[in-house]
Structure formats: C-alpha cells, structure tokens
Amino acid sequence: MCGIAGLFIKDPKLEPQLGELLAKMTSTLCSRGPDSAGFAIYGKGEAGMTKVTIAGPSDAYDIDSAAKKLIAAIDPTARCVRRHSHAVISFKTGDVPRVEAWLTENLPEITVMSEGARLEIYKEVGYPDTVASEFEIAKMGGTHGISHTRMATESAVTTNGAHPFSTGADQCLVHNGSLSNHASLRRELRRDGIKIKTENDTEVAAGYLTRQMRGGQSLGEALKASIDDLDGFFTFVVGTESGFGVLRDPIACKPAVMAETDQYVAFASEYKTLTCLPGIKTARVWEPKPATVYFWEHN
Amino acid sequence: MPVIDLATTSLRDLNQALHKLAKDTNETLWTISNPGGEHSIAVGVDAPVTINIGGNVGYFCGGMNNEAKIIIDGSAGQGVGENMMSGLIHVKGDASQSAGATGRGGMLIVDGNASARCGISMKGIDIVVKGDIGHLSAFMGQNGRLVVFGEAGEALGDSIYEARVYVRGPVASLGADCIEKEMRDEHRAELLELLKASGEDHKVDIAEFRRYGSARKLYNFNIDNAGAY
Numbered sequence: 317m318c319g320i321a322g323l324f325i326k327d328p329k330l331e332p333q334l335g336e337l338l339a340k341m342t343s344t345l346c347s348r349g350p351d352s353a354g355f356a357i358y359g360k361g362e363a364g365m366t367k368v369t370i371a372g373p374s375d376a377y378d379i380d381s382a383a384k385k386l387i388a389a390i391d392p393t394a395r396c397v398r399r400h401s402h403a404v405i406s407f408k409t410g411d412v413p414r415v416e417a418w419l420t421e422n423l424p425e426i427t428v429m430s431e432g433a434r435l436e437i438y439k440e441v442g443y444p445d446t447v448a449s450e451f452e453i454a455k456m457g458g459t460h461g462i463s464h465t466r467m468a469t470e471s472a473v474t475t476n477g478a479h480p481f482s483t484g485a486d487q488c489l490v491h492n493g494s495l496s497n498h499a500s501l502r503r504e505l506r507r508d509g510i511k512i513k514t515e516n517d518t519e520v521a522a523g524y525l526t527r528q529m530r531g532g533q534s535l536g537e538a539l540k541a542s543i544d545d546l547d548g549f550f551t552f553v554v555g556t557e558s559g560f561g562v563l564r565d566p567i568a569c570k571p572a573v574m575a576e577t578d579q580y581v582a583f584a585s586e587y588k589t590l591t592c593l594p595g596i597k598t599a600r601v602w603e604p605k606p607a608t609v610y611f612w613e614h615n
Numbered sequence: 616m617p618v619i620d621l622a623t624t625s626l627r628d629l630n631q632a633l634h635k636l637a638k639d640t641n642e643t644l645w646t647i648s649n650p651g652g653e654h655s656i657a658v659g660v661d662a663p664v665t666i667n668i669g670g671n672v673g674y675f676c677g678g679m680n681n682e683a684k685i686i687i688d689g690s691a692g693q694g695v696g697e698n699m700m701s702g703l704i705h706v707k708g709d710a711s712q713s714a715g716a717t718g719r720g721g722m723l724i725v726d727g728n729a730s731a732r733c734g735i736s737m738k739g740i741d742i743v744v745k746g747d748i749g750h751l752s753a754f755m756g757q758n759g760r761l762v763v764f765g766e767a768g769e770a771l772g773d774s775i776y777e778a779r780v781y782v783r784g785p786v787a788s789l790g791a792d793c794i795e796k797e798m799r800d801e802h803r804a805e806l807l808e809l810l811k812a813s814g815e816d817h818k819v820d821i822a823e824f825r826r827y828g829s830a831r832k833l834y835n836f837n838i839d840n841a842g843a844y
Contacts, residue, residue, distance in 0.1 A: 567731075567750075567751075568712070568730070568731050568749070568750070571692075571693060571711070571712070573692075573711070586652060586673060586674075586692065587652035587671050587673060587690070587692055588651055588652030588653060588654075588673055589652075590652070591651045591652055591671075597670075601671075601690060601708075601709075602709070603709070603711060603712075603730050605749075606731070606749075606750065
C-alpha cells in the first residue's frame, strides 16, 4: 500500500494553508500506511542560508543537546527551531560541508533529513495523524509540500525508513511501491560514493537520482533514466526548490490521481484525498500516464 | 425513494440497507449524495433497483452487482463493477484501473476514459468505453465484449481467450496471442446491439471499428510447444 499526497500551490493566497491542507489530505491516507509518516514542506528561505533538518534514530533521542553541540562547533549564531524529534538549523550555506563532516565525525547516529534554502523534511514512526500533529504540520505555510504514509514492505519501521528521502539540496522523493534490485544498486551507489544509511529500497532510489544529477542529468532526465535502471514498481513524487514532479512505472502498478485548478496542482493515491481541497468539484481530475514524467514549476 | 447522504450516514449502514433489499422491493430508486471518493459504495447489491450516485466514488463501486442499475455522476476509482454479475453500471466521468475486472455479466458504460487493465479477466460482461482505454486492457479476457470509441493502450488483449474487442481508434500494440480479425456481418450486428444498449447507436459509425480477439495459439496446449511450457 503506502499513500502519497502532494500539493503545489499556484495562487499565493493559498500558501498560508499549505500545511493545513496537506495534513488533511494525509489524514485520508492513514489506512494505506499506518506505521509511519513524513512531510516535506517548502517554506520560506533566506538568501545565503541553508536550513539543515536533523533527527536522531528515533523520537526518544535527545535532539536538543545534539543540535546545541552542532551549533557550538560550527556557528554559535546559527538559529535553531526544534519541532518534535527534529531540529531545523539555519547555517550559512558555506558552512554546510563543515556541518556534514562534523556530524559524520562526532554524531554519526544523526540523520540529515534535508538540506536546502527552503525544504524541511519531518518524518517519524507512528500513525500519520499523530505524526502530523506532533510536528504541527497544519500550522506550516509554504509553496508546495509532499507527504507519505508508510506500510513497510522492504525494510524495518524506523524513522530513517520513513519517507520522504532527500536526494540533494532542496530535493526530496517519496515512493509508493517496492524495488527488487535495491540490494545490487545500493552496492553500486556506495561504490560511487553515495551515502546510503538504511536497507530501505526508496533510499536507494533517492541515492540513484542524486548520483544521476551529480553526473549532470536534470531531475527530469534522471527520472526518465530510472525507468530503465530500477526494477520493481513505483509511483514517485519528487520535490525541488521550485517544482514538483510525478512518475509512475511503465505498468502503473500503484494508484495515482491528480487535480488541477487555477490555485493548485495536487497529487494523491486516492481521489478521496483530494476532496478537502478548495474548488475540487470543478477541478480537472485525471490519472497520470505510466512511464511519463510530469513536472510543474514556479517561475 | 431513499436519499442517503454519505456525509452523515456511514458507508456500512448504506451498504447494509442495500443488501437487505428483497428482489420485489418497492424501494426501487435510491439517491446517494456526497460519496466523497469512498471505497466500496453499493457493492454486492442483489436487487433490481436504480441507484444514482451524485459524485466521484473510490474503489470497487458496484462490485459484484446483480441486477441493479447504478449511475455514477462522476468518476470512479479502481475496479468499478468488479466481478459484476448482471445489471448496469454507468460512469459519467472517467474510470480508473481495472474497470469491470472479472465481470461475469451485465453492462458497464464509461462516458470518459478508462485507464489500465480495463476488462482484465472479463468473463461475460459487456463494457462500452466512450473515450480511451489504458494498457493491458482485456488481459486474459475469457468472454464478453469490450467496445472502445477512442484509442487503446499497449498490449491490448494480452493472453486473451474468447472475449471480443472492438476499437474505433488506434491501438498502441497488441498483446501476446491477440490479433486483428475480420469484421463480418455477425460482428457488425453484435456491435450495433451493444451501441444500442449504451444509447449510442446513431452517434458513431460501426464501419470505423476494428475487431480484435484471440489467435488461439497460446491457450490451447500444443505438443510442438511443449518445450516452452
């Protein structure tokens, strides 16, 4: 199963409601993925700054003291906002490589959920409605967001096994389906220097996209290439700083429905996920075609 | 004339009320409002009643339908009319994957498009889609007729048995053992009958349709192919 919801806002008047709408949409997908949930929110950014969202191996981890140590080591003026089990710290973009190196050396149990000017990723084990309220997703504004409810098949139910996965600065991926060649592809990616933490198949897909883009491909090209290189079934929804994309495998095993109005483009695993959106009764509603990359971008 | 609002009545209460209907019930016209994309609406109805659904429905709407006439004034999620036995289901919008899957009888009409695997494993149902259908439609279709006014996706009729497929538009590709067949008078008569039943007999030209079906090379055991089994 698993469930995906995505909302890309076109009308800025709707931006303050991003989190509220995304949380409502996600709530309809609890039965598709009751064991964990995650949210990628594209909120406000600040020039020259990068938001680093970090979390420990579970929500029992003391993220406050980890964040304090990190800030003390890198830049005592860095601002930190803690949300439930995650901390979002704004560093000068130039400091980010030092942040990564320091964490690897000193706090290897920390996962960097996301890095970027605008992206924040929040994910945790638990019933999706509970996860959404713990992170207070409904209070967040932004231009676009993606959420996922997980019913685990390929790896353990852990914070790091939940979606979304980061694929690079301001980029993320969620997945419904399962990949069969993730073990061999993981070895290949690790040889190529891509960091992969878990036995999760989607993390491999995220690492694959990262490698393709490091090699010079655009996100659209990397997604197209994945149709040949990933064995399994998938519906992917990806986020970038300014855009939002969708790809289904050539067999279209996993459900997907989209809606578009003048105010937004929305993605969902099921139609009922879309019913909370304004103007849905007159929206254009359609199913994305298999093996076709769809992409929307803010100008 | 029961009117059920799914915003205030539970789906289970609705379906239980429909299941309790006797064949000779006087409650022959049901109206369902605010379906909200819920799954399994009006599944397993076993009485000759009419059910009008005002909006979009989720998975398996009208599944296993026996004798009822179900009209969906919206689009339907996966598996609309799955395994229906008889009666009519009319989707005024689009249908998602596996529309009419394994259907044994009755008629499914889709005014818009149907996506992948339309009529998969159909066993006697008649399906009329006024738009396009997606890939792998009529896969392993055993019996019944599938009529498509628009285009068909990849691998139409893969591993098909004796279901008959009529498509007016282009077919992206034919699946294993599915071939185009000659349109003879009996097929034109059959198609006309299906178009009449779906209320479209004067609107489309029968001469524009092409017929597809089984080459019957795959499902009959052939000793020369023993090595391949």
